[in-house]
Amino acid sequence: MKMSLISALYFFIFFNILFTSFSILDPTDFLALQAIRKSLTDMPGSKFFTSWDFTSDPCSFTGVNCDSNSNRVIALNLGDSTAGSPGLEGRLHPSLGKLSSLTELTLVPGRVMGALPLTISNLHHLKFLAISNNFISGPIPKSFSNLKMIQTLDLSYNQLTGSIPGPFNKLSSLNNLILCHNHLTGSIPSFFSSKTLLRIDLKHNNLSGSLLHSSSLPSSLQYLSLSSNQFSGPVNRVLMQLNRLNYLDLSQNRFTGPIPDSVFSYPLVNLQLQRNFFSGPVRPLNRVGIKTVDLSYNRLTGQISSMLSSVQNLYLNNNRFIGQVPGSFVERLLDEGIEVLYLQHNYLTGIEINPTAEIPMSSTLCLQYNCMVPPMQAPCPLRAGKQRTRPAEQCIKWKHKNGGNGQN
Numbered sequence: 514m515k516m517s518l519i520s521a522l523y524f525f526i527f528f529n530i531l532f533t534s535f536s537i538l539d540p541t542d543f544l545a546l547q548a549i550r551k552s553l554t555d556m557p558g559s560k561f562f563t564s565w566d567f568t569s570d571p572c573s574f575t576g577v578n579c580d581s582n583s584n585r586v587i588a589l590n591l592g593d594s595t596a597g598s599p600g601l602e603g604r605l606h607p608s609l610g611k612l613s614s615l616t617e618l619t620l621v622p623g624r625v626m627g628a629l630p631l632t633i634s635n636l637h638h639l640k641f642l643a644i645s646n647n648f649i650s651g652p653i654p655k656s657f658s659n660l661k662m663i664q665t666l667d668l669s670y671n672q673l674t675g676s677i678p679g680p681f682n683k684l685s686s687l688n689n690l691i692l693c694h695n696h697l698t699g700s701i702p703s704f705f706s707s708k709t710l711l712r713i714d715l716k717h718n719n720l721s722g723s724l725l726h727s728s729s730l731p732s733s734l735q736y737l738s739l740s741s742n743q744f745s746g747p748v749n750r751v752l753m754q755l756n757r758l759n760y761l762d763l764s765q766n767r768f769t770g771p772i773p774d775s776v777f778s779y780p781l782v783n784l785q786l787q788r789n790f791f792s793g794p795v796r797p798l799n800r801v802g803i804k805t806v807d808l809s810y811n812r813l814t815g816q817i818s819s820m821l822s823s824v825q826n827l828y829l830n831n832n833r834f835i836g837q838v839p840g841s842f843v844e845r846l847l848d849e850g851i852e853v854l855y856l857q858h859n860y861l862t863g864i865e866i867n868p869t870a871e872i873p874m875s876s877t878l879c880l881q882y883n884c885m886v887p888p889m890q891a892p893c894p895l896r897a898g899k900q901r902t903r904p905a906e907q908c909i910k911w912k913h914k915n916g917g918n919g920q921n
Contacts, residue, residue: 538571538579538584538585539585542584542611542612542614543567543571544611545608545612546565546571546574546586548606548608551606552604552605553604553606554601554603556599556623557599558598558599559599561575561593576592578617586614587614587617588615588616588617588618589612589615589617589618591618591619592619592622592623593621594621600622600623600625600647601620601621601623602623602625603626604627605629605644605649607630609630609633610630610631610633610635610636611635612636613635613636615638615639616639616640616662617640618633618636618639618642618643618644619644622645622646623647624648625647625648625649626647626649626650628649628650628652629651631654633660634654634656634659634660637660637661637662639662640663640664641664641665642660643667644667645691646670647670649671650671650674651674651675653697654678655679655680657678658680658681660684661685661686663684663686663687664686664687664709665688665691666684666687666689668692669691670694670695671694672695673692673697674695674696674698675697677697677715679702680702681702682702682707685708687709687710688712689711690710690715691714692718693715693718697718698719698720699721699722700721700723701720701724701739704729704731707731708733709733710731710733711733711735711736712734712735712736713739714738715739715742716738716739716741716742717740717741717742718741719742719743720739720743721742722744723745723746723747724746724747724748724751725746725750730754732755732757734755734757735758736758736760737755737760737762737763738761738762739762740762740763740765741764742765742766744766744768745766745767745769746768746769746770747770748763748768749770749771749772749773752773752776753773753776757780758779758780759780759781760782760783761776761779761781761783761784761786762783762785763785763789764785764787765789766788766789767790768786768790768791769791770791770792771791771792772795772808772813775798777797777799777801777803778799781803782803783805784805785807786807786808786811787828788810789810789811790811791808792812792813793813793814794815795808795813795817796818797818797821800823801820801823802823804824805824805825805827806824807828808829809829809830809831809855811832812833813829813832813833814833816837817834817839817856819839819840819842821842822842822845822851823845825853827853828853829855830858830859830879831858831859832858832859834856834859834861835859835860835861835862835911836862837861837863837864838856838865838880840865842864843864843865843866846872846873846878852876852877854876854877854878855877856879856880856883857879857881858882859883860883860908861880862908864885864888867888868888877891877892879891879892879893881901882897882898882902883902884903884905884907884911885902886901886902887901
């Protein structure tokens with residue numbers, strides 16, 4: 514009995530000296546860091562954990578940032594953030610949830626596996642959570658909706674499954690939701706109550722459903738990427754509410770219906786709507802100031818609007834456009850104002866350009882497989898095929914089907 518009391522006294526003295534000597538880090542955080550260290554290791558070539566010697570001050574460890582007033586860990590960046598450096602492997606330990614003062618938690622790309630610890634939900638001060646480019650699997654815990662102060666949630670490039678938790682729409686401080694390149698299914702929860710959400714990136718998942726209701730996405734959005742999913746239905750009502758967008762990518766889905774005219778006047782830099790089932794004419798109200806517009810591989814009809822000639826990289830190929838290419842495109846092309854102009858695989862009938870005109874080396878024009886003979890030989894992508902002109906019977910059939918003007 515006496516020996517056990519002496520042992521306990523020595524243990525108490527040891528930890529008292531340890532914490533007094535080393536910034537008096539809170540014992541709970543000290544033990545949590547030990548558990549986290551045991552569950553993760555450096556990949557070959559990584560030296561991240563070299564400084565994690567628990568006989569020294571944990572607040573001096575690489576990736577650990579402490580608050581000197583509370584003696585708690587406030588930021589934990591697991592792994593060397595140097596570009597191209599090897600990451601970590603192992604699993605995320607539930608003790609992460611005991612670092613109750615954390616405001617930032619990141620994990621660099623590596624080979625960390627397993628599920629997201631439910632205990633992360635206990636980090637009520639967390640503002641930045643980025644656990645990406647690893648092999649994290651399983652569902653996103655619904656309890657993550659308890660992270661009331663979270664501003665950035667990045668779980669991209671993992672192997673997450675299941676749906677996006679509906680309670681996420683209650684994260685009133687959320688600015689950035691980045692869940693791309695996973696295996697998520699289901700639909701997008703309604704974010705109509707959000708007034709702070711600026712970025713949603715959900716590309717390369719297995720998400721589905723429609724965006725029928727204008728309240729399904731917040732009007733505060735500036736960046737939206739839903740590319741490479743299985744979304745369907747019209748988007749015109751939703752897009753008409755998102756007039757602050759500077760980046761929009763809905764490519765490689767099953768969206769249908771018209772493209773609203775108003776979207777071309779948004780402060781967009783990049784508009785990606787290719788490989789869907791959009792239909793009808795494209796009629797921008799004003800000259801389009803977007804740098805890149807890709808509407809290829811849809812079912813768009815009518816004549817090409819001259820308002821699109823101000824676009825630097827324009828992809829209208831593989832649609833059902835008719836008529837003459839407006840002269841403004843030729844002017845911009847020869848003046849090096851257009852870098853890419855893809856018009857192949859439509860039903861266009863002509864373009865007013867001198868066959869001897871020289872297309873600038875910085876520009877690319879493709880006209881093949883239309884209802885005309887291209888007036889000049891221009892390099893086209895290999896997938897455009899080798900046929901320069903669409904068969905005459907197809908042109909006659911399309912003209913007859915659409916009452917002689919190609920309109921639906």
